[in-house]
Amino acid sequence: MKDSIINKSETIKKFIEIIDNMYRLGWDEKNGGNISVLMDEEEVKRVFGKAKTKRTIPLPLIANENIRGLVFVITGTTKYFRNVKNDPKTNIGVMRISQDGTKAEVIWGFENNGTFTSEIYAHLLCHSTRLKIDPNHHVVMHTHPLYILALTHVHELDEKSLTVDLWRTMTESVIVYPDGVGLIPWQVCGTQKIGEETAEKMKKTRCVIWPLHGIYGCENNLDDAFGLIETIEKSAQIFLLTHNHLEIINDITDQGIKDVAKRFNVTPVKGYLK
Ligand code: 13P
Ligand code: ZN
Numbered sequence: 001m002k003d004s005i006i007n008k009s010e011t012i013k014k015f016i017e018i019i020d021n022m023y024r025l026g027w028d029e030k031n032g033g034n035i036s037v038l039m040d041e042e043e044v045k046r047v048f049g050k051a052k053t054k055r056t057i058p059l060p061l062i063a064n065e066n067i068r069g070l071v072f073v074i075t076g077t078t079k080y081f082r083n084v085k086n087d088p089k090t091n092i093g094v095m096r097i098s099q100d101g102t103k104a105e106v107i108w109g110f111e112n113n114g115t116f117t118s119e120i121y122a123h124l125l126c127h128s129t130r131l132k133i134d135p136n137h138h139v140v141m142h143t144h145p146l147y148i149l150a151l152t153h154v155h156e157l158d159e160k161s162l163t164v165d166l167w168r169t170m171t172e173s174v175i176v177y178p179d180g181v182g183l184i185p186w187q188v189c190g191t192q193k194i195g196e197e198t199a200e201k202m203k204k205t206r207c208v209i210w211p212l213h214g215i216y217g218c219e220n221n222l223d224d225a226f227g228l229i230e231t232i233e234k235s236a237q238i239f240l241l242t243h244n245h246l247e248i249i250n251d252i253t254d255q256g257i258k259d260v261a262k263r264f265n266v267t268p269v270k271g272y273l274k
Helices: 004-008 010-024 041-048 120-133 146-154 159-169 192-201 222-242 254-263
Strands: 034-039 055-058 071-075 092-097 103-109 139-143 207-210 214-219
Touching: 004 010, 004 041, 010 034, 010 041, 010 071, 010 092, 010 222, 034 041, 034 120, 034 222, 041 103, 071 120, 120 139, 120 192, 120 214, 139 222, 146 214, 146 222, 159 222, 159 254, 192 207, 207 222, 214 222
Parallel strands: none
Antiparallel strands: 034 071, 034 139, 055 103, 071 092, 092 103, 139 214, 207 214
């Protein structure tokens, strides 16, 4: 990559690499999926200097106080993950949330008049919620993984039973998502309502499934957000490979899940296991 900004920024380099991986896994058809990552202020200073604003874009919501002034690298709306690697400046951008919370100040990228993802509500609201819980939070990742999506067509949409069915598929699932998977009802995407409901769920978990659509994951870095979603995706794949076809004769018991959680010092959601 020739762009000197990208070469200086570990965050943007990793962002591009992860997006390319997600596309190759078949999670992000067409413009499906969107990601935003909070950039630490030292990196912003080192990479962009005084970070001059190229233009401002009005936000469709007033950003919560705790994310005002923060800088995010974020995917553009209608842009294909497939194209990010070859043309990052057009397909992604770096923007600061204005001090009054009403605008995005574009510092880099979003060339040819591009703008941030249509899921800006969910991204900004989830960042705000997770930063209150965990000051090391950085990433909101939304994608359309095949098996998670397929599972929501055939599994009852109940957080508890879905979480336990996914935990049962692989011994180490409970270690990766002891807080379980959140679920919201199917609804139109790209709205403030879906953003608010997702962020509300993020108070108790780091991943929220949107039935018949995809998943949101929140984590401290891009590797962990990707790892969280790929683990849930693999659990969903195993569930679909093993149910409705053959009789289950071996399964991880509730006690087994509890024992693994104990060994690795994690606490599964209370009340989910017998
Ligand atoms: P954007 O292209 O606006 O990011 O939308 C893609 C998507 O997955 C909506 O949920
Ligand atoms: Zn989507």
